[in-house]
Structures are given as C-alpha cells and as structure tokens.
Amino acid sequence: MRIPLLDLSSQYRRIDREVEKRINKVIKSQRFILGDEISALEDGVSRYCGTRYGIGVASGSDAILLSLMAAGIGRDDTVVTTPYTFFSTAGSIALLGARPVFVDVEPDTFNIDPNRLEESLKSIGRAKAVIPVHLYGQSCDMDAVMEVAERFDLKVIEDAAQAIGAVYKEKMAGSIGDTGCISFFPTKNLGGFGDGGMVVTDDKELAERIRMLRVHGSPERYRHSIVGRNSRLDEIQAAVLNVKLKYLDIWTEERRENARRYNALIQEAGLNDKVITPKENSNSKHVYNQFVIRVKSRDRLKKHLADNGIGSEVYYPIPLHLQDCFSYLGYKRGDFPVAERASQESLALPVYPELKESDQVAVVSCVKDFYTKG
Numbered sequence: 001m002r003i004p005l006l007d008l009s010s011q012y013r014r015i016d017r018e019v020e021k022r023i024n025k026v027i028k029s030q031r032f033i034l035g036d037e038i039s040a041l042e043d044g045v046s047r048y049c050g051t052r053y054g055i056g057v058a059s060g061s062d063a064i065l066l067s068l069m070a071a072g073i074g075r076d077d078t079v080v081t082t083p084y085t086f087f088s089t090a091g092s093i094a095l096l097g098a099r100p101v102f103v104d105v106e107p108d109t110f111n112i113d114p115n116r117l118e119e120s121l122k123s124i125g126r127a128k129a130v131i132p133v134h135l136y137g138q139s140c141d142m143d144a145v146m147e148v149a150e151r152f153d154l155k156v157i158e159d160a161a162q163a164i165g166a167v168y169k170e171k172m173a174g175s176i177g178d179t180g181c182i183s184f185f186p187t188k189n190l191g192g193f194g195d196g197g198m199v200v201t202d203d204k205e206l207a208e209r210i211r212m213l214r215v216h217g218s219p220e221r222y223r224h225s226i227v228g229r230n231s232r233l234d235e236i237q238a239a240v241l242n243v244k245l246k247y248l249d250i251w252t253e254e255r256r257e258n259a260r261r262y263n264a265l266i267q268e269a270g271l272n273d274k275v276i277t278p279k280e281n282s283n284s285k286h287v288y289n290q291f292v293i294r295v296k297s298r299d300r301l302k303k304h305l306a307d308n309g310i311g312s313e314v315y316y317p318i319p320l321h322l323q324d325c326f327s328y329l330g331y332k333r334g335d336f337p338v339a340e341r342a343s344q345e346s347l348a349l350p351v352y353p354e355l356k357e358s359d360q361v362a363v364v365s366c367v368k369d370f371y372t373k374g
Ligand SMILES: Cc1ncc(COP(=O)(O)O)c(C=O)c1O
Pocket: 059, 060, 061, 062, 085, 086, 088, 089, 133, 135, 159, 161, 162, 182, 183, 184, 185, 195, 196, 197
C-alpha cells in the first residue's frame, strides 16, 4: 500500500492536455514576463477573491514581504503575528528590520486568538500591523481581528497562503484586510509548477505600490520611485494557474468531501477519544489545504503510518518563537503554550482531491491499529 500525503501526478492527469497546450502557447509567443497570462491570472484571481486588484509576485513569501513594504513597515516597527505558522510569515517582518511580536493561537483552529491579540497590543504599545494567518485553509475570526486592528490603528495583512477559496461570513479569505497574500507553491490548493504568489487588495494605492515594488520600484522603464526588488510571476506559471483556477472549486469540494468522510470514519472507528479532528467554524468554509488531526504519541503514530506506506506531515514541529534565528527576540519555552502543544500533537493526513475512499478507510484503519495494538 502507498498513500502519499499529496499526489500531484493524479491531479495533473486530469488536466495535462489543457495545461500543455497553454504552456506551448507561451513558448511559441516567447513572451515570458508580465504578458497576457499574468493579466488574465490577476483578473481571474482577484475576481475569484472578490477584490479589485491582484498583483502576481514571485512567491507567497514575497506577497507578504511586498505587502509589508507597501504598508510602510520598516526598521524598528512592530508587527504582530502568530508563532504557529510557516516561517516566512514572521521572516518577512524580520527581513525589513521590523520586530515580530507573537500572539498565541486558539486551541481548536490554530489561528490567532483575538483576545490575546488585544492583550498583547495593550502591553507592547505601538504596533503598525498584524498578520493573521488562515492556517490549513480556514479563515481566522476576522471580525474580531479587524475590530482590534481598527482600535489600535493597525494595517491588516492576511496570510492567505494556504486559504484560497476559504470563506468567512460570505467574504473570501484575503479580501478582508488591507491586503491578502496567496501562495501558488505546488502543494497549495491552487499550485503552480514552481514558486508563485499574488497579493489581492481593494486598496488602489497599495496595489500601485506593490505593482512597482515587484519591478524594482519602477513606474516606468529605468525610472525608480521607490526601492523594490525583482518579484515577478512568470508567464509559464500563470498559464498553468489559469488552467487550474477553472477547477479550483471542484477540487475544494473534493477536499471538503474527504474531510467529511474522515470525520465519519474516525467516529465510526470509535477513535474520537484518541483523535481530535479539525474544527470548522459555523461561519466559515474550510478549504482543507491540510487536514490536521491532534493526537497523543504523534511521532510514533507518524512512524507507524510511514511503516504502512502512508504519508503524513507535521506542520509545524518548532513554533517560531523557539527558532534559533529569533532568539534575539527573547522568547522562551512556555511563552505560547497553545502553539507549543499544537507543535507536539498535530499531524496532517492525506486529503488531496483525488484521494480515494478506500485510501481513507486504510488511513483510519491504520490509525486505529496503532491505538488498539499500541
Ligand atoms: C502560512 C504560509 N505563509 C506563507 C507561505 C509562503 O509561501 P511561499 O512558499 O509561496 O513563499 C506559506 C507557504 O509555504 C504558508 O503556508
């Protein structure tokens, strides 16, 4: 038996001809940078997210970095986010010489805890921005985040890298704050054939700045109004993503169906006292970029699954406040107990759209086997 955590080949087989045709068109045109495919993708993704503007950039990490730059974040500014996320959420803050301040997450969604956000803001004084992360594909409690942000006059940069298509009270993830940052890394729900990302926003000024920042701060050739970098998304990636965007809703539904099936199978197997399944908030649509369970003896379970040919992954084994590169921030173990516990207990199971029912039955039976036989 072999059930990988993610099987991109099975997705590719569904769309191979269409993708190859579209890539070939780019090759024939020999126009690789900022052409028609990018324009179409920016239109398509911004429309999909319900925002006025979309700016294709080199990666999800750069979407965050350029959003921060456009918001005027720089040396000695403070930006608040969570320690339980992919590195670049906080790495982008530090790259600009600003200071990341971490706030613990909620135990059931792994997203930033708005009450703790408020407490933290009261104690640190002035912060310039907050980066809520819609972890695993479910939106943060954005009403609460926006309310606190407004009171403390913070820019809100949504890290929607894992959450394209997620909905919060009828709004799309990424469309609620000042900017939304999407990743097209291949493992994402809308994944390219390499790195890529996009900033979505309704703010004309921010959109214009980000559009300049991705081409060395240049409003026109060889004129530089601000200092930017090279952060473009190329035409071949955009061609692939334009094809995939048409199927995104179908694939999201398939992920959601797989999540529902896991929940039922886990319950049927009598595993509810051993396995905590992901919580989907009632006001939210989760897109299950990852289906993350919480378990005791997580590392031994992961090994047991691997020994039986089943892929799983830990997102994330070391919370960011305990990373060596952030030791200068002065955090210590115990500062963010919810994130620390999540890093010990969380385990992502395969949930990709093409996963078969029989695969899910096998995964759950292997988990059951582990907890009954020890
Ligand atoms: C939560 C989160 N933020 C940011 C990123 C960065 O995106 P990218 O890998 O496209 O730079 C990722 C993706 O890995 C992510 O999962």
